[in-house]
Amino acid sequence: MSTRFTGRILSHLAHQGYRPSPIDEIAEQMRVGEEDRSDFDAAINQLRTADRIEIGSDDRLRLPAYDDEMEGRIKVTQKGYAFVRPDVPRREGDLFIPPGDTLDALTGDLVRCRVLRRSGGHRGQGRGAAEAARRGVTGRVVDVVERARTTFAGEVIQRGRHFLIEPDGDELKAPVVVRDPHAKNARPGDKVLFELVIHPDEHGMGEAAITEVLGSAGEPDVETQAVIAAHGLREVFEPAVLEEARTAASAFEADSDAASQGREDLRDRLIFTIDPPDARDFDDAISIHYDEAEDEWELGVHIADVAHFVSADGEIDQEAARRGNSVYLPRHVIPMIPEVLSNGVCSLQADVDRFTKSAFIRLNGKGRVLDTRLSRSVIRSRKRFTYLEAQALIDGDLREARRHTRSEPVYDPDVVEALRQADRLAKIIRRRRLDSAMLVIGLPEFELVFDEDGRVADAVPEDDAYTHTIIEMFMVEANEAVARTFADLDLPLLRRTHPEPTFHDLEELRQYSRVVGFNLPEEPDRRDLKALLDATRDTPSARAIHFSVLRTLTKAVYSPALVGHFALASDHYGHFTSPIRRYPDLTVHRAIDAFLDHTENGTRIPGGKGRSKLERILEGDGRILDEDRLLEIGQHCSETEVNAEQAERQLRTFLVIQFIAEHHLGDEMPGVVTGVSPSGGVHVSINRFLVDGFARTSDITNGGTRADRWDRDERSGRLVASRSGASIGLGDAVTVQILRADPSARQLDLAIVGLVERAPMVATGRGGRRSSRGIRTDGRHDKSGGRGRKGRGGKGGGKSRGKGGRRR
Numbered sequence: 001m002s003t004r005f006t007g008r009i010l011s012h013l014a015h016q017g018y019r020p021s022p023i024d025e026i027a028e029q030m031r032v033g034e035e036d037r038s039d040f041d042a043a044i045n046q047l048r049t050a051d052r053i054e055i056g057s058d059d060r061l062r063l064p065a066y067d068d069e070m071e072g073r074i075k076v077t078q079k080g081y082a083f084v085r086p087d088v089p090r091r092e093g094d095l096f097i098p099p100g101d102t103l104d105a106l107t108g109d110l111v112r113c114r115v116l117r118r119s120g121g122h123r124g125q126g127r128g129a130a131e132a133a134r135r136g137v138t139g140r141v142v143d144v145v146e147r148a149r150t151t152f153a154g155e156v157i158q159r160g161r162h163f164l165i166e167p168d169g170d171e172l173k174a175p176v177v178v179r180d181p182h183a184k185n186a187r188p189g190d191k192v193l194f195e196l197v198i199h200p201d202e203h204g205m206g207e208a209a210i211t212e213v214l215g216s217a218g219e220p221d222v223e224t225q226a227v228i229a230a231h232g233l234r235e236v237f238e239p240a241v242l243e244e245a246r247t248a249a250s251a252f253e254a255d256s257d258a259a260s261q262g263r264e265d266l267r268d269r270l271i272f273t274i275d276p277p278d279a280r281d282f283d284d285a286i287s288i289h290y291d292e293a294e295d296e297w298e299l300g301v302h303i304a305d306v307a308h309f310v311s312a313d314g315e316i317d318q319e320a321a322r323r324g325n326s327v328y329l330p331r332h333v334i335p336m337i338p339e340v341l342s343n344g345v346c347s348l349q350a351d352v353d354r355f356t357k358s359a360f361i362r363l364n365g366k367g368r369v370l371d372t373r374l375s376r377s378v379i380r381s382r383k384r385f386t387y388l389e390a391q392a393l394i395d396g397d398l399r400e401a402r403r404h405t406r407s408e409p410v411y412d413p414d415v416v417e418a419l420r421q422a423d424r425l426a427k428i429i430r431r432r433r434l435d436s437a438m439l440v441i442g443l444p445e446f447e448l449v450f451d452e453d454g455r456v457a458d459a460v461p462e463d464d465a466y467t468h469t470i471i472e473m474f475m476v477e478a479n480e481a482v483a484r485t486f487a488d489l490d491l492p493l494l495r496r497t498h499p500e501p502t503f504h505d506l507e508e509l510r511q512y513s514r515v516v517g518f519n520l521p522e523e524p525d526r527r528d529l530k531a532l533l534d535a536t537r538d539t540p541s542a543r544a545i546h547f548s549v550l551r552t553l554t555k556a557v558y559s560p561a562l563v564g565h566f567a568l569a570s571d572h573y574g575h576f577t578s579p580i581r582r583y584p585d586l587t588v589h590r591a592i593d594a595f596l597d598h599t600e601n602g603t604r605i606p607g608g609k610g611r612s613k614l615e616r617i618l619e620g621d622g623r624i625l626d627e628d629r630l631l632e633i634g635q636h637c638s639e640t641e642v643n644a645e646q647a648e649r650q651l652r653t654f655l656v657i658q659f660i661a662e663h664h665l666g667d668e669m670p671g672v673v674t675g676v677s678p679s680g681g682v683h684v685s686i687n688r689f690l691v692d693g694f695a696r697t698s699d700i701t702n703g704g705t706r707a708d709r710w711d712r713d714e715r716s717g718r719l720v721a722s723r724s725g726a727s728i729g730l731g732d733a734v735t736v737q738i739l740r741a742d743p744s745a746r747q748l749d750l751a752i753v754g755l756v757e758r759a760p761m762v763a764t765g766r767g768g769r770r771s772s773r774g775i776r777t778d779g780r781h782d783k784s785g786g787r788g789r790k791g792r793g794g795k796g797g798g799k800s801r802g803k804g805g806r807r808r
Helices: 006-014 023-029 034-049 126-135 220-230 239-254 315-323 339-345 387-395 398-404 413-435 467-488 503-515 526-536 542-552 583-597 608-619 627-663
Strands: 069-076 082-086 095-097 110-117 137-146 152-159 162-167 176-178 190-198 207-216 272-275 284-291 296-304 327-329 332-334 353-364 369-380 383-386 446-450 456-461 495-497 557-559 668-676 682-686 691-695 710-712 719-721 733-742 747-757 798-801
Touching (some): 069 137, 152 220, 220 627, 239 315, 239 339, 272 467, 284 467, 353 467, 383 387, 387 467, 542 668, 627 747
Parallel strands (some): 095 137, 691 747
Antiparallel strands (some): 069 082, 152 162, 353 369, 446 456, 668 733, 682 691, 733 747
């Protein structure tokens, strides 16, 4: 089945706001151009043939209705009701499961449900229940087909003569009983791993069996191991994997000259790397040349040739495929491949020969791509820079550069000039991309600072050196160059796809934007979203609005679909630049190997009949995987990526809330409103730590001595106080007091004690109208891109980036 439009069509029809519409109207809502209409119609026909969609007697498209039973993944809420997402989208949406009908299912479990068609609502259970009542369908879990998790982490506590485990996070809603903690020598206060013997349900508590005692709860290393185990992260390499890695590294060290035969020799070129100060796996390097007479640039992006060392279906490859990616936790890195490779012969260290795959992109003076060439190469990096060191050299501050160096502080004039050329070219490329409406989400990022015991000591803003953008722009160019090459040959490739947001999600964003006085047009496109981002940038509402745009965008995933990357304004995009830490990149490198083998290392690419012959040859090369296999790998790696992000977020949140609990309980801090709950309450992001807390309406005092009554205005989305007339909404700056901090549950309870500043109105977007209402004021990749910013590894003190890396 064609994958270009099928997923987007299904997502469009499955959205809660969709109403049955004719095909032409759906094509218009999805902004399908005339040049793409035939592919769109083909996808409609394929989905009809596969019984994935229906066209009624009124010529309107609908998803199929539920049968009497269905299977899907369940999400259980704090209030006890749940939603089950079907494997195949249905017109009624996710199936609503009332409290008491979830059996003993936990969030993420695969369940089988009986579908019940009934009228009447479920009071007090939110919008989902109301929507289920409107659609006249609910469900009851009749069987748990597959458990999402078997291992959990928590702290042993004692209540009277009984021992319980207080689970980490919110998957388990209440403590579970442990009958004999002494069998594993567990004591109150210990952090343990456990499996459920009896799952909790509406009739009683769950019962657990302790499988391992990790140590004292709250200790950073113990909490790190708890997160690793709870998320099923693979930390230890089997002996066979390590032996294969050592053999590959030894073979290279023994005779790299012989192995380099047939590679383009770039060892005499000026090539350099720019990375974080504590990076160990240097997987990308760059070279740059400017022809002033022709006003043309040649950008060289040189990526570690991991595929040379990792044989397909070998021990390392199978383990890397299972892991999907490296995991960057605060103070701890779990590599995808053994470190003898990732930090050794694959790492593009200075002054040593290294094997690479190179993408050469020729651009004109305005940053338009003129030509692309791929090559299997050998390089010798001249210099390793840190981001701040390179930025200081570009700015002409030699003393500052020496402060941030991690190598010999000797800077040859040609190296400094190359950095300044890179700075110039990156700005040209970025200008071109912005003209094409590339989206730039301006959310702040903070680095955690740790003490010698691994506890958070502070949080500082991440450096804003433009050298980060230089590398991101160049990596995006290289990723596009590879994806274009395979698209031109009509060959399958595992791509990084980022579809347009659905028409209905843009409707929701339109409501958010009205809150700050920005009116999106009826059919907003990427340029309108860019205008909204630009209009709110550097304003108090920026974090809330930019986060709302981010939430509106679909998540980038791995797929062979020819979808492109919406946020990057890219028609063809894949991940090529980080094969050390992303398995999809490794599959792309193997496809490139096939291409280079049949084109004399990229030097002979035929046209006409010869090109057709090349396409047929490559289609038969086993290194060019078919779409079905790529879909399977893409889905798995998208899932491992999400799991890694969740693990990083869980550990970071624990460490930050632990710090707040120990040092800031009762303190007042500035924050920004990031959401208003329909059930009553406000979500606030604390500025200093970018951690979210929740304030109930009863805890909003605005400096007064008694609480007011707050009601939600459905039109504006703001909470309004009935007595004082004060209001609070998305983007407002507030002062909060820390009432309660629970690191294990990852929860912060807040009180809003001051409404500092209401989010101001901004200039309207293209096609809209500027709001005339005045506001008085007294007194927030891969939806991101390129190579990404790597997380910090290592033990002991130092800084750690809040994220494991930006991912586009």
